[in-house]
Amino acid sequence: MTERQKQILIKLASFCAYQERTLKEVRQKLREWEVADEDTEPVVAELIAQNYLNEERFARSFARGKFRVKKWGRLKIRQEMKLKGLSNELIQKGLMEIDGDAYEELLRDLLEKKARSLRGESLVVKQKIVRFALSRGFESDIVWDLLKTMDLEE
Numbered sequence: 001m002t003e004r005q006k007q008i009l010i011k012l013a014s015f016c017a018y019q020e021r022t023l024k025e026v027r028q029k030l031r032e033w034e035v036a037d038e039d040t041e042p043v044v045a046e047l048i049a050q051n052y053l054n055e056e057r058f059a060r061s062f063a064r065g066k067f068r069v070k071k072w073g074r075l076k077i078r079q080e081m082k083l084k085g086l087s088n089e090l091i092q093k094g095l096m097e098i099d100g101d102a103y104e105e106l107l108r109d110l111l112e113k114k115a116r117s118l119r120g121e122s123l124v125v126k127q128k129i130v131r132f133a134l135s136r137g138f139e140s141d142i143v144w145d146l147l148k149t150m151d152l153e154e
Helices: 001-016 025-031 037-049 054-069 074-083 088-097 100-117 120-133 140-149
Strands: none
Touching: 001 025, 001 037, 025 037, 025 074, 054 088, 074 088, 074 140, 100 120, 100 140, 120 140
């Protein structure tokens, strides 16, 4: 490894240590720094070898975080992971981090909270709740199933 590659590796190692990154993000950062192509591959390989760059770990962490903190549904998480350049296999591994019971419980809480904030005709309220849940990335069949169990009549 050349001296230049070692310097790039040190900068990228701190970039990856600060927050989990994807290969796509690392390559983009290298392009921003205008690193030559012949320096890119050895540096990326070393980041992976030293476990600074691990896309499976990223996928799992990303899915857990977006679910718990941002309260996103699986569809929105999947879409964002695709945009980050993750493979379908890694996306599946990440989504497996979301517990089915916790998922349904979170969705129920979100629906109930939204229902309390809305007034009006029952059908209109249900449509608004469904639109809200879909915008958060929850699957429509799960949303409708939960709505059937909820008492929305005022």
